[in-house]
Amino acid sequence: xxxxxxxxxxxxxxxxxxxxxxxxxDAKVLAGGHSIIPMLKLRIIRPSYLVEIRxxxxxxxxxxxxxxxxxxxxxxxxxxxxxNIPLLSETASKIGDPQVRNMGTIGGSISQLDPSADYPATLxxxxxxxxxxGTKGExxxxxxxxxxxxxxPDLNQGEIVTxxxxxxxxxxxxxxxxxxRKAGDFAIVGVAVLLKVDxxxxxxxxxxxxxxxxxxxxxxxAENMLKDNKITDELLEKVSNEVVKYANPVEDIRGSVxxxxxxxxxMTKRALLEALKR
Ligand SMILES: Cc1cc2nc3c(=O)[nH]c(=O)nc-3n(C[C@H](O)[C@H](O)[C@H](O)COP(=O)(O)OP(=O)(O)OC[C@H]3O[C@@H](n4cnc5c(N)ncnc54)[C@H](O)[C@@H]3O)c2cc1C
Numbered sequence: 001x002x003x004x005x006x007x008x009x010x011x012x013x014x015x016x017x018x019x020x021x022x023x024x025x026d027a028k029v030l031a032g033g034h035s036i037i038p039m040l041k042l043r044i045i046r047p048s049y050l051v052e053i054r055x056x057x058x059x060x061x062x063x064x065x066x067x068x069x070x071x072x073x074x075x076x077x078x079x080x081x082x083x084n085i086p087l088l089s090e091t092a093s094k095i096g097d098p099q100v101r102n103m104g105t106i107g108g109s110i111s112q113l114d115p116s117a118d119y120p121a122t123l124x125x126x127x128x129x130x131x132x133x134g135t136k137g138e139x140x141x142x143x144x145x146x147x148x149x150x151x152x153p154d155l156n157q158g159e160i161v162t163x164x165x166x167x168x169x170x171x172x173x174x175x176x177x178x179x180x181r182k183a184g185d186f187a188i189v190g191v192a193v194l195l196k197v198d199x200x201x202x203x204x205x206x207x208x209x210x211x212x213x214x215x216x217x218x219x220x221x222a223e224n225m226l227k228d229n230k231i232t233d234e235l236l237e238k239v240s241n242e243v244v245k246y247a248n249p250v251e252d253i254r255g256s257v258x259x260x261x262x263x264x265x266x267m268t269k270r271a272l273l274e275a276l277k278r
């Protein structure tokens with residue numbers, strides 16, 4: 001309940017934040033605080049300083065073009081939900097509870113990289129990119145390379161995530177389906193689906209999974225089964241079975257390995273059917 005003693009820094013700019021972080025190798029960024037404060041309260045981490053980035057307004061913009069959408073790192077889950085971004089807004093609406101969504105940020109969520117977090121399934125399916133700034137400059141990389149392992153983002157000391165960039169899938173059907181024990185909980189399994197459909201034929205398919213691996217994955221073979229094929233019950237059944245091959249869950253309080261694999265199949269089918277209904 002009680003965090004350890006800690007210094008607190010309120011920088012005026014991203015440059016000031018990155019310089020401070022580089023000089024103090026155990027200092028940590030504070031964004032929405034809804035992962036880091038619980039960890040401090042349990043004393044799982046003991047950083048020397050928290051560097052608050054919540055007031056840096058140039059990390060707060062959403063800009064849209066026909067090709068892509070860029071989301072500032074400190075955009076809250078609630079703001080992402082309100083922004084009408086195909087698939088991503090629906091995903092944001094299912095994170096935690098209203099209080100969490102009012103504070104938690106997209107940059108914080110991907111920097112935390114909880115294996116059961118919701119955004120990663122969607123960002124993987126979307127081929128999202130992450131923009132990162134440090135004292136030596138800026139770089140952009142694919143989310144799939146950024147997400148190195150559970151709780152392990154590709155961030156060096158002194159670097160801050162500044163933007164998340166996703167292609168604009170405005171002509172796609174989509175659905176994010178989350179299985180949870182109760183409203184407000186992390187996912188047992190989450191399945192993100194994007195489908196481009198021409199009449200009865202699926203022209204493109206993207207499927208991301210969270211909760212059932214160390215990091216979110218794309219079910220590429222299952223996507224390929226859908227591409228250029230006619231939508232039938234048999235095809236959806238076959239694809240849902242194929243997606244299970246991408247699930248390597250661990251047994252925990254949310255269920256057994258067998259249960260989670262079955263749940264992956266059920267949620268995939270549900271996500272495909274919901275997307276096709278759109
Ligand atoms: C009750 C509860 C329920 C929740 N349920 C869900 C859920 O269902 N699904 C889900 O996905 N999440 C859930 N969460 C987590 C929530 O979404 C967090 O808000 C999110 O994981 C972290 O975002 P934050 O902005 O709060 O980050 P913080 O807690 O401020 O930071 C998290 C970590 O990321 C680092 N960091 C933050 N921002 C940056 C940045 N821009 N650049 C570099 N490093 C940065 C911090 O140093 C820290 O290590 C839940 C949290 C709570 C408390």
